[in-house]
Amino acid sequence: MEKNNLEPNNDDVCEIYDSHADAVERVKERMILEEEYSDLSEFFKIFGNPTRLKIISLLCIEDLCVCDICEALDLNQTTVSNQLRILRANNIVKYQKEGKMARYSLTDLHIEMIYKVGLEHILE
Template sequence: MDREDIICDCDVLHSDVVEEVRKRMPNEDDLYDLADFFKVLGDSTRVRIIWALDENEMCVCDIAVLLNMTKSAISHQLKSLRQANLVKFRKEGKVVYYSLKDDHVKAIFETGMEHIKE
């Protein structure tokens, strides 16, 4: 396919469709936040952590051993995941356990995995 085949040479063909979509378009702040959400998922270490937490609740030490990384590196990535509202934690004595924030995160991650395996 030539590059010319994918370029539209008209101004607007379906103005009714354009207007209908424009009415439903989310505001710029929401789209910016959505882009940031996907940026957080754009890091392979964070994706590996999410995969582990999709399997089971885990503490920093166990994630570090699983991924062959330092506890400091894992903690840094978990902070990013917490700030993005993708993971939550609970304390049991001195141990902090991490898990996925909710079923939405689980569904997004698992759907993504299904998609790449097609």
């Protein structure tokens, strides 16, 4: 991933301050509520942990039990269970008991799409 040069140079700001009222009004009409921005920010924080992203990536391929996730990621069950608990609490994954096993899956296609679009973005 190429990093942008963030050195200040003043080329990245308007030389005069003259907002466009019509454009401002159009975008303000479509803004979501402050609480929704806050909820969205919290949602994206969930994707900010490499272990949780690895779990999501596996579940994009197929539903897996906790033991399979541990083996695939070479992590202990406590670590995986803690991350799954966070993902479950934020409605990213769900599980279904199959006898003595807990099989995890993504809650819906949106989660897979978010993961894949993010991956596509960093790989371009």
